[in-house]
Amino acid sequence: MIVRRKMALGTASLGLFGALSLVPVASASPSAPAASCTENWSLSSGQGIASGKWCNNYTSAQGTVTDTKSDGKCPFVRGHLSNGRHVDSDWAGPKGDSSPVNLSSPKGTYISSLSMQYINC
Structure with a gap:
């Protein structure tokens, strides 16, 4: 089990604002329902960047987070x-x-907002 110590919030935060537009997404297998990913999101902070899509009526978010600075801090999305x-x-x-x-x-429940945070690593 990995225990992560949470540090101060990053500077970026993203709420549920903006118009919706449907984007078709291919399913991973024929029997699995396709995720309905509707709009893009992106975050940035001094530790990194992240971007992706809101999915399934804001019950999920998918994307990628990247560490952009050699500072001993590893970013993640909350x-x-x-x-x-x-x-x-x-x-x-x-x-x-x-x-x-x-x-x-x-x-x-649903995801009401996203923010970037980091751990010391």
Whole structure:
């Protein structure tokens, strides 16, 4: 089990604003339902950058986070949930490394905003 110590919030935050536009996405297998990814999101901070798409009526967010600075801090994306909790992506690091962002909210909730945070690594 990996225990991550959370540090101060990054400078970037993204809420649920903007018009929706449907983008077709291919399914990973014929029996799995395709994710409905609707609009782009992006974040940046002094530690890194992240971008991706909102999916399934804001119940998930998919994308990539990249560490852009050799500072001993590894960025990750935090999804703030409608119930006051949060979900975190994998962190990226050291500089130049990228990691996937695959955030999903529990049933009955949605992701209300995204922010970039970091751990010391």
